[in-house]
Amino acid sequence: MKKLVLAGAVLGATVVSLLGTPALAHHQGSSHDGHHAMHAGAERAPSTVKGSDKLRVQDCWIRLLPKVAPSGGFFVLHNEDKAEPVVLKGLHTDAFGMTMLHETTEKNGMSAMAMVPDVTIEPGQTLSFKPGSYHAMLEKPEAGLKAGQEITVNFELGTGKKIPVQCVLKSPSARTFSDQ
Template sequence: MKKLVLAFTILGATTASLYSTLALADHQGGSHGGAHGNHAMHASSERAPSTVKGSDHLRVQDCWIRLLPKVAPSGGFFVLHNEDKSEPVVLKGIQTDAFGMSMLHETTEKNGMSAMAMVPDVTIEPGQSLSFKPGSYHAMLEKPKADLKAGQQITVNFELGTGKKIPVQCTLKSPSARSFSDQ
């Protein structure tokens, strides 16, 4: 019986380590093609910030954060719904007291290579929705300020081009999570 418990303990630790390594690789370039550990290494978008203020009619759904070890940035994912039928909504960024830094990113593919770059903002066209998901638009959160744990909820403020901040409850998920419904 002791050998069986030891085997499960080792297997569990190995599995947890594997999930952490895979999630870290996913954020450090495993599927993005770029380094992520240092703010200076983030590529910047060539696109200038939007001068459009846009609408305040944003609804945020399914907000979650893939919580990684402190040495790696955590990823923020959500669905943005522009409920205004005539004006775009411009997301300038997100902010939370749980992390010291946050940035908007976009993953793109060119000539078979995947690349990630910071973007100054994101526009959601009138009446449209936009998903922030792994391999696409996403937020990066660095410098966690507390001992955060999977399962916790934190408040994230979505900052719009109008200056309005929309507070949203986001769930912290394990490094192995790949969608809102995952643990």
């Protein structure tokens, strides 16, 4: 049981079998402030670069979890500007009450998750948001969301531009865009 609780604390939303454990209890009826406190020591200053708005988003999907755990958002970002970076400041969707950008890192054999204020995609580069790496966390889902549905997610850039993208909701067992 100790290993399961540790896995839940490290992986959070990716471990569906731990929904009843204390590792995810902070999400039950929690506010955004409580989630910030969980990651407060790991935050970094936001980028002051506005960057380009030449972003293409591909393969957007959300692992839809029950309300007690945050759902994970995954996608591939393509900076189509060869001279300037693109800065992703955040996501917004009416289907969830709160969204955050996170990064999972590994240090000394231990995984850690930290909220990040933005993510920079260098000129001409591609960045994948995937389990175990950069990802979005989406909390407070609207009632009635179901796997298989598509929702609109607005990708907010440093330039102020918002790019609407259709993202498919997938089951808790999904691990890639091609999974059900």
